Amino acid sequence: MKNTPFKKTQLATSMALLMGSSFVLPAYAQEADTATPAEGEVEVIQVSGIRGSMIRSMDLKRSSSGVVDAISAEELGKFPDTNLAEALQRITGVTISRNNGEGSQITVRGFGPEFNLITLNGRQMPGTGFTRSFDLANLSSEGVSTLELQKTARAENPSGGLGATVNIITMKPLAQSGQNATISVKGIYDTSNEAGDDVTPEIAGVYTNTFADDMFGFGVSFSHQERDFQQQSANIQGWQRQLNDALPDLDPSQVVDNRTNITDAAFFPKDMNYGISDVQRERQNGQVTFQFRPIDAFTATIDYTASRATTGTNSVGWGIWNNFGANINAYELDANGTAVYADISGDDGSFTASRNTTRVDARSLGVNLDWMVNDDWHLRLDYHDSYNKTDNGYDEGLGSAGQIILGSNQLESKVYDYREGEIPQVFVNWNNGSNEILPGEIDSNFSQFIYSPGRSDIEQLQLDGTWYNSAFDIPLAKIDFGYARTEQSLSGFTAWSGLRGGPGFSPSFTQIFPDSMFVRNDTSGFLNAFSGGGANMNPGYYYTFDFDEALARQLQFITADVVGEANAYSIDPYFMGAPSVSNVEEVTDSIYIQSEWDFELGDYFVQVNAGLRYEETEVPSSAEVLVPVQVNWVAASEWITDFEADPQLQDFTGEYDVLLPMLDIKVDVTDDIVARFSWGKSITRAPIGLLQGGLSFTGSPKIGARTATAGNTSLLPFESSNLDLSFEWYYDEASYASIGLFRKSVENYIITSARDRQFEGLRDIYQGPRWNEAVAALESDGVQATDSAIYDYFVENGYADENGVVEPNADDPLITWRTRQPDNSSTPRTVEGVEIAIQHTFGDSGFGFGANATLVDGDVTYDPYYFGDEEVDPLVGISDSANFQVFYEKEGLSVKVTYAWRSDYVVGIGQAQGSSDNPATQFDTFGQVDASINYDVNEHLTVFLEGVNINDETERGYGRFEEQFLFARQYGPRYTLGARYSF
Numbered sequence: 001m002k003n004t005p006f007k008k009t010q011l012a013t014s015m016a017l018l019m020g021s022s023f024v025l026p027a028y029a030q031e032a033d034t035a036t037p038a039e040g041e042v043e044v045i046q047v048s049g050i051r052g053s054m055i056r057s058m059d060l061k062r063s064s065s066g067v068v069d070a071i072s073a074e075e076l077g078k079f080p081d082t083n084l085a086e087a088l089q090r091i092t093g094v095t096i097s098r099n100n101g102e103g104s105q106i107t108v109r110g111f112g113p114e115f116n117l118i119t120l121n122g123r124q125m126p127g128t129g130f131t132r133s134f135d136l137a138n139l140s141s142e143g144v145s146t147l148e149l150q151k152t153a154r155a156e157n158p159s160g161g162l163g164a165t166v167n168i169i170t171m172k173p174l175a176q177s178g179q180n181a182t183i184s185v186k187g188i189y190d191t192s193n194e195a196g197d198d199v200t201p202e203i204a205g206v207y208t209n210t211f212a213d214d215m216f217g218f219g220v221s222f223s224h225q226e227r228d229f230q231q232q233s234a235n236i237q238g239w240q241r242q243l244n245d246a247l248p249d250l251d252p253s254q255v256v257d258n259r260t261n262i263t264d265a266a267f268f269p270k271d272m273n274y275g276i277s278d279v280q281r282e283r284q285n286g287q288v289t290f291q292f293r294p295i296d297a298f299t300a301t302i303d304y305t306a307s308r309a310t311t312g313t314n315s316v317g318w319g320i321w322n323n324f325g326a327n328i329n330a331y332e333l334d335a336n337g338t339a340v341y342a343d344i345s346g347d348d349g350s351f352t353a354s355r356n357t358t359r360v361d362a363r364s365l366g367v368n369l370d371w372m373v374n375d376d377w378h379l380r381l382d383y384h385d386s387y388n389k390t391d392n393g394y395d396e397g398l399g400s401a402g403q404i405i406l407g408s409n410q411l412e413s414k415v416y417d418y419r420e421g422e423i424p425q426v427f428v429n430w431n432n433g434s435n436e437i438l439p440g441e442i443d444s445n446f447s448q449f450i451y452s453p454g455r456s457d458i459e460q461l462q463l464d465g466t467w468y469n470s471a472f473d474i475p476l477a478k479i480d481f482g483y484a485r486t487e488q489s490l491s492g493f494t495a496w497s498g499l500r501g502g503p504g505f506s507p508s509f510t511q512i513f514p515d516s517m518f519v520r521n522d523t524s525g526f527l528n529a530f531s532g533g534g535a536n537m538n539p540g541y542y543y544t545f546d547f548d549e550a551l552a553r554q555l556q557f558i559t560a561d562v563v564g565e566a567n568a569y570s571i572d573p574y575f576m577g578a579p580s581v582s583n584v585e586e587v588t589d590s591i592y593i594q595s596e597w598d599f600e601l602g603d604y605f606v607q608v609n610a611g612l613r614y615e616e617t618e619v620p621s622s623a624e625v626l627v628p629v630q631v632n633w634v635a636a637s638e639w640i641t642d643f644e645a646d647p648q649l650q651d652f653t654g655e656y657d658v659l660l661p662m663l664d665i666k667v668d669v670t671d672d673i674v675a676r677f678s679w680g681k682s683i684t685r686a687p688i689g690l691l692q693g694g695l696s697f698t699g700s701p702k703i704g705a706r707t708a709t710a711g712n713t714s715l716l717p718f719e720s721s722n723l724d725l726s727f728e729w730y731y732d733e734a735s736y737a738s739i740g741l742f743r744k745s746v747e748n749y750i751i752t753s754a755r756d757r758q759f760e761g762l763r764d765i766y767q768g769p770r771w772n773e774a775v776a777a778l779e780s781d782g783v784q785a786t787d788s789a790i791y792d793y794f795v796e797n798g799y800a801d802e803n804g805v806v807e808p809n810a811d812d813p814l815i816t817w818r819t820r821q822p823d824n825s826s827t828p829r830t831v832e833g834v835e836i837a838i839q840h841t842f843g844d845s846g847f848g849f850g851a852n853a854t855l856v857d858g859d860v861t862y863d864p865y866y867f868g869d870e871e872v873d874p875l876v877g878i879s880d881s882a883n884f885q886v887f888y889e890k891e892g893l894s895v896k897v898t899y900a901w902r903s904d905y906v907v908g909i910g911q912a913q914g915s916s917d918n919p920a921t922q923f924d925t926f927g928q929v930d931a932s933i934n935y936d937v938n939e940h941l942t943v944f945l946e947g948v949n950i951n952d953e954t955e956r957g958y959g960r961f962e963e964q965f966l967f968a969r970q971y972g973p974r975y976t977l978g979a980r981y982s983f
Contacts, residue, residue, distance in 0.1 A: 049074050050889045050896060051848070054839060055734045056146075065596070065609045066152035066664045066678050067724050067740065069093075072145070078182070078980060079141035082946070086900075086930070087141065088166065091149055092740075092837045092852035095881040095902045100231065100279060100311070101192075101949065101971035104137045107905075108151065109742060110831050110856040111163030112877030115684045115718070119167045120305065120364060124158045124486060126388040126456035128360060132160070132688055134388075138309040138360055140285035142184070142204040143221030145171050151742075152724050153662040153680025155592040155611030156464070156480055162684035162720045162746070173208040173217030174291045174299065181207040186978030188227055192971050195278035195314070196228025202978070217291035224284050231277045232527050232970045234423050235319075238914030239267045239338075239964050240704055241867070247328070254330035254343075262337040262865070267964060268328070269339065270704075270913045272416055272426050273319025274542070275352075276526070283309045297372040305364040310357065310394075317352035318542040320414045320426055323637050323703065327786040329413060336864075338963040342416045346786025347637050349414065349428045349437065350407030350445055351518075353547040357395040362388045378466040386458045393451035400449035400497070404550045406442050406513065409636060409788050421532020422956070424965050426539055436541060439518040444554065446638060447497075454492030456688075461485050475599035480611075486588045490688050493581040493624075496699055512553050518543045529954050529970045581624035581647070582692045584713075586685070590615040594662075601667075609664040617685070619654040621713045623694035631701055631815060633765050633806040636791040641699050652693030654713035658683055672731055676740075678724040686715040686750055690822045697817070703766055703787075705913050708757070710821040716748040726835075734841045734848070743832040748824040749860075751873045752909075758814040768812035770799050831858035831875060846890030853882040862906045864960035867917050872909060874920075879905035892936035901927040911959060911966065921966055924956040940983055946976040 056072040069091045073079050081087035085103030089096045096103045097113065105113035113133035118125050128135040146169040150157060157165050183205035189198060204223035210216065243265050259266075289303040322344050332341035366384035373379060393401040408430075415427040430437050464482035523540050527533030594611030624647035632640050662680030669675050692711035701707070726740030765771060774793040775785040783789055791806075800806045833856035841848035860875035880903040887896040907921040929951040934944040955969040 050080070050887050050894055051734055051841065053080060054841075054848075054850070058730070058734065058736055058839065060146075060148070062674060062728065062730055062736075065607060065666060066150060066154060067676060067726060067742075068151070069149045071147045075182075075982070078184075079144055081930075082141055082976075083137060084139055084141050084144065084147065084168070085136040086948075088136070088147060088149065089881075089900050090850070090883050090885065090898065092738075092835045092883075093151065093833075093854045093881070094149065094164075095877070095879060096900075097877075098955070099135075099137065100281065101229065101974075102137045104135055105133050106136070106164075106166070107877035107879070108149070108163035109744070109833060109835075109854065110858065110875055110878030111684075111744075112875075114687055114876075115161070115163040117158060117161030117165045117684075119158060119165065120386075121170060121303070121366065121368075122158075122167060122382065122462075123364070123366060123384045123386070124160065124458055124460055124488075125364070126362070126386055126458045126488070127490075127688070128388055128390055128456075131456075132685070135309075135360070138283065138307050138362065139168070140204060140221075140223035140225070140283065140307070142206055142223050143170050143285070143287050145169050145175075152664065152678040153660065153682045153722055154609075155594040155613040155660065155662050156482065158460075158484065158486070159588075159590070159613065159615055159658070159660065159683050160685060162682045162718055162744075170287060170289070170303070170305070171206060171208060171219055171221060172291065172301070173210055173219035173289060174214060174293060176208060177210055177214055179207075179209040180982075181205070182980060182982040184978055184980040186976050188225075188974060188976050190227060190229040190972070190974040192230040192232075192974075193228045194230045196280050197226075198228075200226040200228050202226070202976070215293055217289070217293070219289040219291075220287065222284075222286045225282070227279075227281045227974075229279055229281075229971065229974070231275075231279060233275050233277070234527060234965075234968045235273050235275065236269045236271060236424070236964075236966050237273075238270045238705075238911035239919060239959050240270055241915045241917050241919075242266050242268060250328070250330065256332035256341070258332070258334050259337050260335045262335075265867075266331070266333050266337045267339060267960070268331070268342055268344075269322060269416055269424075269965075271319060271321045272424055273317055273352075274526070275315055275317035277313050277315040279311060279313050281309070281311045283307070299368075299370045301366075301368040301370070303364075303366050303368075305362075305366075307360075307362045309360045311359075312357045312395075313355070314547065315352070315354040315356075316542070316544045317354070318350065318539070320349050320416075320428060321347045321637050322414070322416070323347050323787050327784060332419070334963050336961045336963065338961055339416070340418045340963060343413055344416070345413045345784050346409075346788045347414070348407050348409040348445065348788075349411060349430075350405050351442065351543045351545070352403060352405045353545055353550060354401070354403045355395060355398060355547050356393060356401035359391045359394040360388065361391075362386070376468050376470055378468070380462075380464040382460075382462045382464075384458075384460055386460075387455060389453070389455045391453045393449075393453075398449065400451040400495075402447065402449045402547070402551070404447045404547060404554070405445040406545065406550065407445050408437055408441055408443060410437075410441060417538075418963065418965060421536070422530040423527055423532040423537065423968055425532065425537065428539065435539070439513075439515040439520075439543065442513060442518065442543070444512070446635065447551070447554065449497040450494065452492065452494040454490070456490045457488065459487045475597045477596040477598045480592075480594040480596075482592055484588075484590045486586075486590075488586040488588075489584070491581075491583045512556070513545075513550070517545050517549060517553075519545070527968065527970050529952055529972075530968055533970075582621075583623065584619065584621045584688055584691050586617060586619050588615055588617045605668040607664075607666045609662070611662050613660040613662075614657070615660070616657045617655065617717075619691055619713050621652045621654075621691055621693045621711070623650050623652075623692055623711075624648070625650055625694040625696065628697045628759075628762055630762065630808050631764070632808075633791070633794070633800075634804065636788040637702070639701050639703070641697055641701055643697075643699075650694050652711075652713040654691070654715065656716050658717065658719065669727075672729055674728045674730070676724065676726045676728070678722070680722050681719060682722060683717040683719050685717045686712075686822070690715060690750065695819070701815070701817075702913065704915055706815060706817050708817045708819040710819065712822050715750060715822060716824050718746050718750065719748050720744045720746045732841065735839055737838045738836070740835040741832075742835070743830065746829045746831070746860075749827070749829045749873065750822050751825045751870070752820050752822050753870055754818055754820045755869065756816050757819045758816055760814070762815045762817075763808035763810070763812040764815040765806055765808050765812055768809065770794065770809070770812075825873075829858065829860045829875070831856060831860060831878065833857060846888050848887050848889075850885040851883065853880070855880050862909075862920050862922070864920070872918050874906050874909070876908055877905055879903045894934045895932070897929065897931045899927065899929050901925075907957065914959070919959050922958050924958065924962070926953060926955065927951075928953045940981055942980045942982075944976075944978055944980065946978075947973060948975075949973050 118134035148167040186202040202225040208219040327345040330343040364386035369381040412429040418424040462484040592613040597608040626643040728738040837852035839850040862874040957966040
């Protein structure tokens with residue numbers, strides 16, 4: 001048997017680099033399809049559409065070294081999915097997380113967004129906000145030619161992709177001779193929309209042209225998209241664990257205890273709230289590319305990429321607050337100790353209006369020089385400067401993200417009930433004798449305003465070279481080598497107004513909010529995709545009010561001084577106070593060498609790639625740390641940390657180096673079967689937020705949620721030793737089947753240790769002498785000692801100032817803060833799994849399908865029954881997944897239906913208001929159906945209809961156990977009708 005393997009030529013490599021790809025083969029494959037054939041050569045007819053995209057992606061997979069998957073554009077300006085993340089989820093082993101119903105970030109083989117590196121034309125891209133994670137929803141797909149996903153280690157690739165490295169390859173004008181253009185116009189109909197436009201526009205275009213016999217090339221792509229939609233949600237901020245000795249001694253008739261798995265504790269929800277968010281989102285993308293090729297051996301490329309995504313949100317909400325789970329009158333517990341029913345006194349019911357605008361701006365300027373010196377030497381120089389700036393609270397009117405909460409604590413008790421349906425129910429027994437509050441009984445609780453921008457910058461220089469062996473009669477084909485320097489800086493700050501806007505609940509202040517300001521709504525159309533939602537919900541009503549009117553009335557109130565008393569709580573939205581400032585820098589120098597060996601072993605063609613990458617990294621960090629002075633009690637359920645006016649500047653530095661070897665072996669077992677073995681090391685650097693130095697105290701230290709966090713600039717990166725073994729059977733032009741096994745052993749796994757600490761001078765009103773006095777006095781009067789009753793006692797007995805603020809005394813005990821700090825674990829963590837894929841076309845019938853599944857396991861899963869002092873750090877995002885696609889494409893008509901499924905997974909450890917005993921946030925199983933229909937009216941014009949989430953899938957999250965409800969979200973399907981014209 002004699003195999004004829006696909007081999008890269010020096011010309012092919014050179015042509016590929018003209019497209020700016022750090023991975024040579026896919027770019028070459030695309031250029032080969034469009035190049036003009038020389039005399040005597042057979043002209044290759046390019047196959048476009050779904051089948052053509054599948055063929056190019058399959059050919060790339062087959063010819064590459066290591067484990068590579070790809071998605072190729074079906075034609076100029078037409079990608080298989082309009083969202084890059086949703087396109088990537090079609091690849092085996094890739095799952096996505098969604099934001100606002102759109103694909104946002106990727107998880108590969110169980111490793112979440114922070115573990116995957118996103119590059120643009122081989123260049124490392126800055127993350128969104130104060131993270132390393134790149135939000136793919138902000139980048140349009142129209143100007144993209146190929147998405148390449150490298151799952152195995154490569155010495156030539158920038159480090160950071162422990163899970164995978166994704167390279168986004170954009171269109172290049174010299175890839176296609178002459179003028180090429182396409183423009184598309186779409187109308188987006190989102191079925192969830194209520195407040196915005198029913199149909200919103202999207203327009204996109206790509207234009208490329210070459211001049212002077214293909215010496216010069218110019219390309220431009222652009223897109224503008226608007227989307228109006230509504231998110232409906234139900235939420236619990238956290239669950240509080242109560243040990244048995246903290247549970248109230250109740251009449252047995254008021255307790256149903258079904259505990260069998262956990263018998264020493266119970267869990268109670270800290271709140272229950274519901275919300276409706278009307279969202280307007282705009283996204284603009286643009287790229288300009290210039291290329292100059294004076295001779296065939298040299299190409300210069302300059303490209304500039306810009307994107308802007310602006311998301312404006314107006315939200316209303318309603319719900320109850322249970323504080324720290326005290327004052328329980330009755331409850332029912334399930335087998336895991338979770339309260340599925342609880343009757344709780346005290347605290348409040350409230351109605352909320354919120355407003356926020358977030359703008360994300362990204363820019364990237366790149367220069368690439370590609371020179372084929374001679375038949376033996378190929379040099380490439382690439383430089384780029386990129387940034388990603390996120391402004392959360394960009395609203396020009398507020399200058400912040402604003403939240404106004406109105407409500408009342410004039411209630412007897414509240415009931416939480418999750419014994420039936422998918423949505424917990426709430427009953428409030430108001431003091432007016434009914435379960436519904438009247439508008440005239442609603443007064444001010446508090447308002448807060450937050451501004452938290454962040455910026456990430458990357459400046460990178462890469463020098464790469466290739467030496468092709470023509471001098472020695474050995475199986476060495478070539479040696480790649482290179483040097484890179486990457487300077488990354490991340491900065492951000494958070495300014496918070498504190499809780500402002502009134503003296504806490506007081507009936508005497510309801511006069512500033514007239515009844516006419518409130519609109520009563522029923523829940524008939526709310527969360528109706530869930531059982532227990534819609535008209536069956538309790539409460540079956542909610543009030544809404546205008547954000548601007550409520551803000552103006554509060555401002556007028558504190559200015560007019562209607563009650564004749566000074567009010568220290570300024571709610572001026574422009575008053576931000578002293579911000580918390582963070583800065584982290586990383587400077588990495590790296591060198592690599594990589595060799596390719598091609599030879600025959602018996603009747604088998606073998607290709608071996610071996611390489612080594614070495615990197616040195618320095619991490620300086622500076623932080624302006626807010627120094628706490630004391631914690632004040634400002635309302636029954638609100639506590640505020642008072643900080644010194646001037647923050648302290650603190651500097652920290654860390655450094656490390658890594659050695660990353662790799663080995664790929666590819667064997668052509670037959671003409672149709674390829675076997676691969678890969679071993680290598682890869683890293684992911686620590687999350688940026690963990691590298692920040694300094695100790696940060698929460699500004700709203702509610703009882704049971706008094707936390708402080710510290711960073712660690714000396715954190716080492718996650719370092720993984722990877723093994724891959726795969727077999728691929730290419731049995732037809734666009735058909736193949738594959739199976740792969742993988743194993744990753746991760747060292748330096750980052751864990752977070754937590755311990756209780758006390759700090760001199762920070763004293764606690766809670767359980768101090770005055771607190772204990774109030775509890776004793778209330779109980780002696782036969783009054784339940786709720787936090788509301790205790791606060792009222794403080795006010796009545798002169799322990800609060802004229803504004804209702806209670807300050808700590810010298811005889812109060814010190815506050816116990818749960819402090820957390822990350823460190824590297826000495827115990828390796830292992831993840832292993834299997835990937836199965838099949839792609840098949842039924843001859844010339846036009847029908848075809850693709851299916852894949854990934855099963856992942858490891859010792860990094862979450863144990864819901866662990867309550868130890870050391871915080872657990874499971875692998876965020878690890879889950880099984882499957883994708884299925886069926887299509888028909890013939891005679892100008894193409895129809896495609898896809899289904900993406902993902903099992904439940906851990907989003908992260910911790911909850912917004914959860915107790916400090918390792919509570920998790922977990923995402924429930926999710927499966928979404930999308931579909932598209934395209935029809936070619938003629939060779940230039942195509943009309944299409946696309947549907948996203950046509951099965952109306954919803955999102956649901958929970959804590960330790962499924963009964964510990966955390967969130968449910970409903971978006972609804974959306975449809976796009978449009979036309980594309982090519983010329």
